[in-house]
Amino acid sequence: MSSSPPSPPDTELLARGELTVRGRVREASNAVLYCSVVHEGREAACVYKPVAGEAPLWDFPDGTLAQREVAAYEISEATGWGLVPPTVLRDGPFGEGMVQLWIEADPGARLLALTEGDEAEEGWKAVGLAQVDEDRTALLVHADTPELRRLAVLDAVINNADRKGGHLLPAPGGHLYGIDHGVTFHVDDKLRTLLWGWAGEKLPDEATGVLDVLDRSLAPGEPLATRLAELLTEAEVTAVRGRVAALRSSGRHPAPSGQWPSIPWPPV
Numbered sequence: 593m594s595s596s597p598p599s600p601p602d603t604e605l606l607a608r609g610e611l612t613v614r615g616r617v618r619e620a621s622n623a624v625l626y627c628s629v630v631h632e633g634r635e636a637a638c639v640y641k642p643v644a645g646e647a648p649l650w651d652f653p654d655g656t657l658a659q660r661e662v663a664a665y666e667i668s669e670a671t672g673w674g675l676v677p678p679t680v681l682r683d684g685p686f687g688e689g690m691v692q693l694w695i696e697a698d699p700g701a702r703l704l705a706l707t708e709g710d711e712a713e714e715g716w717k718a719v720g721l722a723q724v725d726e727d728r729t730a731l732l733v734h735a736d737t738p739e740l741r742r743l744a745v746l747d748a749v750i751n752n753a754d755r756k757g758g759h760l761l762p763a764p765g766g767h768l769y770g771i772d773h774g775v776t777f778h779v780d781d782k783l784r785t786l787l788w789g790w791a792g793e794k795l796p797d798e799a800t801g802v803l804d805v806l807d808r809s810l811a812p813g814e815p816l817a818t819r820l821a822e823l824l825t826e827a828e829v830t831a832v833r834g835r836v837a838a839l840r841s842s843g844r845h846p847a848p849s850g851q852w853p854s855i856p857w858p859p860v
Contacts, residue, residue, distance in 0.1 A: 605631045606638060606691045607680040613640065622646050622657065622774070623686070626694070641774075642689035649775070651782070657774030658690035659823040664750050664773035665692075666823070667832075670809050670816050671802045673742045675770050681823075695769050701762035703740065704786065706730040717789020720855070734789050738798075739768035744787040745799045748846050749806065749835055750776040754856045755785035777824055779831045781849050784856045791847040795839070803840045810836060 609631030617624040623645020629638050646657045658681055665679035677693040684691065705716065708730060712718040716733040734740060740760075747755050753775040761769040775782075795803075809816040810833050820829045839846070848854035 603678050603680050605629060605634050605636060606678055606693065607682050609634070609636075611638075611640060611682075611684050611691065613685055625686075627684075627691070629691070637694035639692045639694055640684050640686075640689055641692075642684060642686040644687050645689075646774075652775060652778065658688070660776045661690040661692065661773045663820055663823040664746075664752075664776050666816060666819050667750055667806070668746060670806055671742075671746065672805075673746070673802070675739075675743055675746055675768065676773065677769050677771065692771070695761045695763055695771070697761040698764045703735045703737075703760050703762065704757045705733050707733055712736075712789070719786055719788050732786070734787055736789065737768075738796075740787060741790060741796065742799070743768065743770050744785070744790055744845060745795070745802070745839070746770070747785050747787065748783060748839060749803075749832065751778055751782055751831070751835060752776050753778065753782040753784050755787060756856050757786055777828045777832065779827050780852075782852055783846060783849075784852065784854060786855065788848065788854065790845040793845050795843055795845060800840065800843065803836055806836050807833075807840060 606629055609629035612628050613625050614628055615626040617626060617639070623642055625640040625642070627638050627640045629636055641658055641661070643655050643658050646655060648654050662679050662681045665676040668674065668676035677695050679690060679692040681688065682691055706722060707713065710731065712731065712733045715736055717736045719732040719734060721729045722732040750773065752773065754772065755770070759770055759772045761771055763769060808814070811817060817829065820832065
C-alpha cells in the first residue's frame, strides 16, 4: 500500500457544491445517502448523513454524530496520514449533516481473514478466536501493515467505539481509508476495534512523532484545538489531550481495558 493519500477533491467542493441525492445505503443503521456534489465545473460522489437521520444512542448525546465524523477528519489531517476521506459539516436536502467524499474500495484487497491455525502467519496479526459455527472456532487475523497500524493509533486517539471490518476501505491506488466515525471522542474509554494485533507493543517511531505533533496542535488556542471546540464539548477535547498524553507516556499501543467489550458487533 502507498504511504501517502492521492490528491482528492478539496473540502470546498464538498462544502459549497450543489448536493443531489442519488440513492440510499440501506444496510446502515443511520440515514446514509449516496449523493453527487457539483461546484464550479467539478463533480464528485459523496456520502451525506443528515443529523435528522441519526438513531438515538444510549451513551452518546443525540444529534452529535455528524460533528464527531468531522472531528475525526480534522484529527486525521493533523497527523498527516490522510486516513479519513475529506469530510465537512454543511446544510443539505434534509438539513445539516456530514458530507464525505465517496471512496471506492478495492475488492481484491485482503485486510482481515479467518485461519485454522493457532498462530497468525507472517504478515498477519492475531485478534482472537471467532466462533465460525456451533462446533468450530477460527483465528481472526488482520494484515500487519503500516497503514493499518496508523489507523490503530488514530482510533486510540479518537476513542473509536466501532472499528469494524466494513469500515476499512483500501482504495484501488493502494491508500487505506477509515470511515464511519460517528461514535468517537467519548470521555470514557470505549475503544472497540478489530485492530488489536499490536496491543501492548511499542509504538513505531513514526507514531510517536505524530503524537508529538498532535500534542502541540491540541494546545489551547492552536487551530486544531479551536476547531475541535466547535465540534465537541470542552470535556471531550480535554479527553483527547489526555489520550494523546497517555499514549506518549506509555509509548505502546493500548490493550483492551476489560471494562468494555473490545470487539464491535457485528465485527464486519
